[in-house]
Amino acid sequence: MANVKKNIDITKPINLILRKIKPSYFYIILLLPLLALIIELMSGGLGVDPMRKIERELGNTGLNLLILTLALTPITKLTSFNLIRYKRVFGLISFFYITLHFLTWLLLDMQLRWDEIIISLTKKPFIVLGMVSLVLLVPLAITSNNYSIRKLNNYWKRVHFLIYPAAIIGGLHYMLMAKTIQFDAVKTLIVILLLITLKFFKLKKIKWL
């Protein structure tokens, strides 16, 4: 331990700063991509088919935030920066974007053509995967509050383990959507699998130079 003290430890000052950044700030910050999207729509920046752009962008943002949520625990373990308390807001806003993504598909894309929606939800693999991922996230969103943590006790962790299958399935949904193999989708899936693999390792704090 004496060894550690000799090194410059940036953990303390960073955590002091982090203490001032309340998780609630992120309920505003993380909505900025949505605001940017709306501004782009109004200015014509979304091009000839704005619906598709919005649908994609909402899905992307939702999945990226889900990945960030997954990343907060290993980063905390590796750095001792106290990021765990941001997990809830990241997870909830991720769910918000994914829900908007689903609603865009249902209302603006499929236009409530139920017969086709049912075919899609039963026969089209990438849509089935997307739907499964969203459904898995619903109990997480519902129980992302102090009351549920208290009430569910030991079960809470089990429920929230669902984020892992939800993320993998979400990544597959993204990959199977395209007509060809797309680099972005593969990258996303690799990052998800990497973060999940980290869960099985005992992570030690990095010693700063």
Next chain:
Amino acid sequence: MDIKNDKIKEAFTPKHIYVNRRKILQLGMALSSLVALNKITPAQADESLERKINTFEEITNYNNFYEFGIDKTDPAKYAHKLTTSPWQVEIAGLVENPGKYDLNELLDGINTVDRTYRLRCVEGWSMLIPWNGIQLNHLLEKVGIKKEAKYVAFETLLRPEEMHMQKTQVMYWPYREGLRLDEAMHPLTILATGLYNQPLPKQNGAPFRLVVPWKYGFKSIKSIVKISLTEDQPISSWSMQNPREYGFYSNVNPNVHHPRWSQASERYIGGEGEGYLGNLFTRRYDTKLFNGYDEVAYLYEGMDLSKYY
């Protein structure tokens, strides 16, 4: 032949509309630059479907042309790098007059046609596009078809220094497509050299491309450099990529489901309302067999279209 042509023309674009449009466009061209022309939104409706003809802006900024990128806005960004003049076309295989032709020489003496066709993409969207070009059958007759010929194969230019995606493995290059000879000879099948009475924009497949309105859009191969007549069924790029999803025929058919999209309906690009917000609310139409071009149905009589998709 002329009577037949006019009949076809009128079946898809009522005469008063295309004559009118031509007048408007001529006036537009006389008065204005390309930029100003873009703003002319055809108010005329395609009466058979009550769809507006897509604007020049829509048609030239929403393209699948993987040689320039996989995003639909990529072709408009990168296609300017393509050199389209001079343009040589190789006519090969079972033809009387094979050889490499300059495009102008090849098209010389062939009647031009104006056709406003629905374009149905396999991804589930559609447009209505006013093409100018020639009938493919006129070109094939000009180069002479040998008796043994049963199919027509097409190839897109392979020039990675101008088509940067050809440096990647995203598809098998060059892009290839094919038709059965009777499909190619059908008067609805055209080689487009222009749209809105302007030379074909590069992102739309300049200097000339195939348009087969009753098949999914990817069959209508762009920037063609080789046309060969063959005895065996040619390979098409998307079939090579994924034979289960993309068959040789790829006729528009709402009853044959694509594994990833519903083919029962299509979203018509170019929204209901005005402006950018208007474009957000696109309308879905029921997709019709052969994209509504029923006059080609006889080509497939007795064929199981769910097997030969």
